[in-house]
Amino acid sequence: MKTTNIVIGALVAAGVVWGGSTWYIGQQAKTQIDQSISNFNEFLAQSAPNVSLSEVSYEKGFLSSTGTYKLNIDLPDLPEELSNITFLNKVYHGPLPLIQNGRFSPALAISETTLINNDNTKILFDAANGQEPFVSSSVLSFTKEIENTLKTAPLKFVNKNGEITVAPMHAITHSNLDYAFINTEATGGAIKAKGESTASFSMDGFTLSNQTTRTANKNYIGDASVKFDKFNIADPAQTVLIDAINMVASTTESPNGLLNGDIIYSANKINVNKIDFGTTSMKMVVNNLDMKAVNDFSRATASLNLASTSQKEVDELDRHFETLFVKLADANIQFHIDPLSIKTTSGEATLNFGVIFNGEKASSESRESMELFATEALRKANFSISIDDSIIKEVGSGVLQVSEGTDKATADAEAEVITGMAGLIAEQSGMAVYKDGKTTSVITYDADQPEDSQIDFNGKKMGLNEFAMRASSLLGFAGTSAAPALLNEEELFQALENDTEVEPAE
Numbered sequence: 064m065k066t067t068n069i070v071i072g073a074l075v076a077a078g079v080v081w082g083g084s085t086w087y088i089g090q091q092a093k094t095q096i097d098q099s100i101s102n103f104n105e106f107l108a109q110s111a112p113n114v115s116l117s118e119v120s121y122e123k124g125f126l127s128s129t130g131t132y133k134l135n136i137d138l139p140d141l142p143e144e145l146s147n148i149t150f151l152n153k154v155y156h157g158p159l160p161l162i163q164n165g166r167f168s169p170a171l172a173i174s175e176t177t178l179i180n181n182d183n184t185k186i187l188f189d190a191a192n193g194q195e196p197f198v199s200s201s202v203l204s205f206t207k208e209i210e211n212t213l214k215t216a217p218l219k220f221v222n223k224n225g226e227i228t229v230a231p232m233h234a235i236t237h238s239n240l241d242y243a244f245i246n247t248e249a250t251g252g253a254i255k256a257k258g259e260s261t262a263s264f265s266m267d268g269f270t271l272s273n274q275t276t277r278t279a280n281k282n283y284i285g286d287a288s289v290k291f292d293k294f295n296i297a298d299p300a301q302t303v304l305i306d307a308i309n310m311v312a313s314t315t316e317s318p319n320g321l322l323n324g325d326i327i328y329s330a331n332k333i334n335v336n337k338i339d340f341g342t343t344s345m346k347m348v349v350n351n352l353d354m355k356a357v358n359d360f361s362r363a364t365a366s367l368n369l370a371s372t373s374q375k376e377v378d379e380l381d382r383h384f385e386t387l388f389v390k391l392a393d394a395n396i397q398f399h400i401d402p403l404s405i406k407t408t409s410g411e412a413t414l415n416f417g418v419i420f421n422g423e424k425a426s427s428e429s430r431e432s433m434e435l436f437a438t439e440a441l442r443k444a445n446f447s448i449s450i451d452d453s454i455i456k457e458v459g460s461g462v463l464q465v466s467e468g469t470d471k472a473t474a475d476a477e478a479e480v481i482t483g484m485a486g487l488i489a490e491q492s493g494m495a496v497y498k499d500g501k502t503t504s505v506i507t508y509d510a511d512q513p514e515d516s517q518i519d520f521n522g523k524k525m526g527l528n529e530f531a532m533r534a535s536s537l538l539g540f541a542g543t544s545a546a547p548a549l550l551n552e553e554e555l556f557q558a559l560e561n562d563t564e565v566e567p568a569e
Contacts, residue, residue, distance in 0.1 A: 267292035280320035306332035341407035356390035393422035410451030
């Protein structure tokens, strides 16, 4: 009997401990969920001020609880049925909640989130053909970190205009309750769209990866990349193929809390109507970006309809943009494109561009005029281009074949003339330097130089006023030896074909 009493007593004690710990952890889970919603809304307020998450209801159970939440989207002209999306969140808590899902791993809570099937989400459930359109599973560890797995069902949207099919997507995100870091790995399957006619679009899939941490200044820094696989766009008139689109981004923070970042973009093997237009790539660099100013601008303009033709909204948007620009200039923002490049099988064209602003150099009076402030705050600028004759001919021929339906031989001949004309204009107008089958032009501006030599235009020093007059003249081809000839294109083309000197038109 004594032994039996001891066993019974131990079981009772175990039950009390289990029940008590289950109740305690259940209470903690609710507290942490509330905190997570608050942190999530704080995060959205910075990055997406039009979106917020709210709790509709929460029913607590002994081993599990059920919450209903609404994602609110406040965008101008957004259909009412899309303005809020409702989710059901099932939370399992207890000392070892994962046992309930057939796994054995300690956690504070696990949850499964699904859409609620209603008028707002019916289109998604119909597209999923009875399956859950998406399921989000989260594990909240005792260290207050969250691992979330998102899976979508195959989706097929059909209406009178055509159909769209979307293959399943899978994503894993690792974060914590206050979003001090966010790491994501995601893959998506093919997307195909077919219109009412024979027009179609397809993308083979995508992959996404990011690892970011939040700084004391609430900037997110780190690395991210996304790759979109092969694109195919076709209609009765033409087809466009792109082998892949890649984007890689990296951000850091300077000691004064400003953001530095660069983005490398490339579109590989662009093909239109079986004509190769090569590969386009670009590297963009921004330094000293004041993210607080950017976020203030986002919040201030969140309720504006950017597509509106209302003069009142246009004026308000302009006013907020001017405020943003002044703050960015005061932070000494720098922006560069180093470079934009187009490469084909025969040649290359590149463009470099950069500006550096310093608002402290602008007078207080200039802040009353945005044009004057921008002029005084601009401290350095550069612009340069380099174009091979071969790429002008190749791309020009391709454009003629695609846009005019010209056969290749004729298009090549016409492109040859265009190439020669470009070199002639460069030489005679002074806009660029033509040498060894390449057209180049380099312009730099340095506000700290003497006024009569702030501009370097292809090796020639001059002041801003002189450059403005020369640029105006060059753009209009006024006062240049090329101008009269350009008034008679037929004679110019004939001269280029015969390689003879062009006589000015009468």
